[in-house]
Amino acid sequence: MRKNRILVAAGVALATLGSVASTNLPAETSLKSVFKNDFHVGAALNHRQAMGQDPKAEAIIAQHFNTISPENLLKWGSVHPQPETFNYKPADAYVALGKKHKQFIVGHTLVWHQQTPNWVFEDGAGKAASKEQLLKRMQDHIAAVAGRYKGQINGWDVVNEALNDDGTLRNSKWYQITGEEYLAKAFEAAQKADPKAELYYNDYNMWKPAKRDGAIKLVKSLQDKGLKVTGIGMQGHWGLEHPSIQQIEESIVKFSALGKVMITELDIDVLPNPSNRQGADIDATFDFDQKYNIYTKGLPNEVQQKLARRYAEIFALFHKHRDKISRVTFWGVTDGDSWLNNWPIKGRTSYPLIFDRNYQPKPALEAIVQAVKKKDS
Template sequence: MKSKVIFGLASMAVVASAAFSSCTEKAAPEPTLKEMFQDKFLMGVAINENQASGLDSLGAATAAKHFNAIVPENVMKSAEIHPEEGRYNWEAADQFVKFGEDNNMFIVGHCLIWHSQLAPWFCVNDKGELVDSATLKQRMRDHIHTVVGRYKGRVKGWDVVNEAIVEDGSFRKTPFYEILGEEFIPLAFQYAHEADPDAELYYNDYGMNVEGRRNTVVRVVNEMKNRGLRVDGIGMQAHMGLDYPDLNEFEESLMAFAGTGCNVMITEWDMSALPTLTQSANVGDTIAAKANINPYADGLPADVAAQWNDRMEDVMRLLLKHSDVISRVNAWGVADGDSWKNDWPIPGRVDYPLLFDRNYQVKPFLAASLEPEAENVEEAPAESAE
């Protein structure tokens, strides 16, 4: 039977206590996510500017307590960190890196080359026309060398290229692709490695269960590795819903990516509890407002919460099954109130997609991650009473 809906960190403490000690006068210490999975993979989280700066003290405390890896939600995207040619905004990114260092976390930079949230000047000239290939290469190199170079030795891994391939396996028609073709991806990895030879380098995309995208990602990564370029990991953005992705397809992709010799990372994990309007995670794919598309504005019904927790438990069991090839599992936000899903694809939507609720209490399915140990204890032969 699936775990029942019991809210709060207390559920984790109860399960942990039952699994490890059935008779003790002193309550067992409250487990944390990073402790629960310390022998499996890093538990990471995306934090926003208010959390990194300490303005959101509850979010910051939750991130520091439960996670041992972080990635910035927005502050390192080019529109934020490099809004004008020759001008960089370092304050928010510096705060993010300091937060990670202060809390002894594995710090991941996100992201160096992405068509969305791209600085408006990056790919065009003063007339608004696409620049030539030589100009774009120089701008890419300057941007990557400057950003990666500033945090050399401090940021341990980088999402180098983000969301470059579409579902059918073709390349997204971005300015980078229009000007440089497929070569913009290996160039970005080359520049990142030049800037910090010790940093891990990743390709990151959503909908990675889809066969067409999967096959092209595998091809591109293998070609780069065959050319001697450093590629350490493939990020499977796990933006999920109650009815997608098919977990068999997801597992097939996971194993295909592991077959490249790269680590697999679950990089942007969230699961919408609302009726699916789109399976896209492209922030530009908005939908016009319609009636009845915000069904749980006042809270999630118990039956839907149970369905959500059951499916998240299934996903976690799958990740644990393949923990030998997964190096990091990264939630895309600390708590439900932080999630980008609340206002996407329609502004004003209220969602419940993250590992912690709006009161910073952990969701019930995480307690179930300890169940296999408890089940093993229950199934052991009973000792004689003699």
């Protein structure tokens, strides 16, 4: 019955849309105002946006969002490419932009198995670093990066994607060299670097019961050690039909017992994919095949309507659980910015967000607003 109520609200929203190729929203409509009493709404920024080189995107960011995340510029390979070299210029600009617009600023990510240079895991002679070397390197990195933005970045994805879909720990180089210890040491170092910042565990496919249970076990074990884990980030790399609203809801409810719940990296993939892949493992790439790039001249109205309906029902769910959710962040500002144009196949034309390549709102934006207004009325 709960799911039905959410779907009804979403359906009513779609019925008010009129043409699915345009929206009827007043120009001054703002997502951050619509959800001002519920949770932060934001987007991930790319390098050009963070550096102030995309004024049209910045206009959207200023109008609609009260939180921002960095897509790549604070990942280890970007900000700390060599042992004694730090590239802070893009990150400084990103933080300055968030301050300019009085936004909740997120740092992403301190520890991840991807986009981390090989030297981090090596001893200088090309062999694997020792456990002690790697832990010290990680702690020094966190102290430097999180320490630089102490009091400026409000929350950090401390550890990103440390779990397999079955809930076990990923056999990354972090795990191979240090075992489970790196997880606790990472949160300990982040808390020391900025005691007031919120600290998160972030991962994809968190709607899957086994992975959800693994995340709960992991976060609870850290909290039981007295470590600060403010909440859990559920990456929202979802499709038009899967996962189900019920599956997403079950994880929101269960995660909320441990702290704040964030919906991070939200986008809806409308394109067909090889192997029916799910999630966001960036290693799972495929060669270009035209049959997986079917909307090169624009999104058909029928699919546009499905996307709007999907976003409406998802945000109706978020609104229902606004007492548990603290932040919802889209993974990109416009369709043209989305990583899904190049994953899992490079060169595709993707349409996963609520603003199109011309910086215009898609029907999904109005569907979200109308779904929430209906529930509040």
